[in-house]
Amino acid sequence: DSGVTQTPKHLITATGQRVTLRCSPRSGDLSVYWYQQSLDQGLQFLIQYYNGEERAKGNILERFSAQQFPDLHSELNLSSLELGDSALYFCASSVAAAFSYEQYFGPGTRLTVT
Amino acid sequence: DAKTTQPTSMDCAEGRAANLPCNHSTISGNEYVYWYRQIHSQGPQYIIHGLKNNETNEMASLIITEDRKSSTLILPHATLRDTAVYYCIVRESFGNEKLTFGTGTRLTIIP
Numbered sequence: 550d551s552g553v554t555q556t557p558k559h560l561i562t563a564t565g566q567r568v569t570l571r572c573s574p575r576s577g578d579l580s581v582y583w584y585q586q587s588l589d590q591g592l593q594f595l596i597q598y599y600n601g602e603e604r605a606k607g608n609i610l611e612r613f614s615a616q617q618f619p620d621l622h623s624e625l626n627l628s629s630l631e632l633g634d635s636a637l638y639f640c641a642s643s644v645a646a647a648f649s650y651e652q653y654f655g656p657g658t659r660l661t662v663t
Numbered sequence: 664d665a666k667t668t669q670p671t672s673m674d675c676a677e678g679r680a681a682n683l684p685c686n687h688s689t690i691s692g693n694e695y696v697y698w699y700r701q702i703h704s705q706g707p708q709y710i711i712h713g714l715k716n717n718e719t720n721e722m723a724s725l726i727i728t729e730d731r732k733s734s735t736l737i738l739p740h741a742t743l744r745d746t747a748v749y750y751c752i753v754r755e756s757f758g759n760e761k762l763t764f765g766t767g768t769r770l771t772i773i774p
Contacts, residue, residue: 591766
């Protein structure tokens with residue numbers, strides 16, 4: 550158990566819909582990262598937040614957005630869903646932004662878009 | 664981030680040492696080598712990291728060549744639970760915290 554929690558574990562929804570994925574980092578961790586893992590693209594970095602502020606952006610679509618709240622939990626919002634958005638979405642956390650040797654990953658949310 | 668090259672798959676007998684190679688010939692002086700593994704769609708798990716010296720922890724050992732262009736992850740006594748995809752990642756530790764995953768090596772431990 551990494552200490553990172555993600556809800557829900559599974560999500561099935563239809564194209565065009567909007568969903569919210571939630572992540573609670575390990576106690577004391579200030580940085581949260583979101584990654585997407587699909588069969589054809591592998592594990593890809595989406596976005597990072599540090600202490601409530603966006604710190605880095607990866608291959609995140611404009612239809613996707615995220616935020617980190619004052620209690621440090623984070624949400625990833627996916628809208629206008631397409632079949633290709635079906636994937637595993639992982640959240641990870643680390644103690645700080647710089648010199649972050651280890652990222653601790655949650656169990657993931659499996660999103661299926663039908 | 665420097666690119667890495669790993670074999671697509673490897674087998675290892677249970678109880679033997681598993682040696683997973685990684686080439687990172689374009690690594691720069693301030694980039695570290697990290698290893699993570701992913702067991703069957705679970706979240707990736709940190710294993711070990713190093714800069715230029717060999718490193719060992721309770722999970723594994725990391726051997727980095729003197730020119731830093733390649734490294735080897737060693738699982739000293741592989742068990743069936745070590746069956747996973749192993750990712751070698753090279754990145755700076757300051758200023759660029761994201762992890763760039765390649766395709767990794769699928770390690771299968773054979774009973």
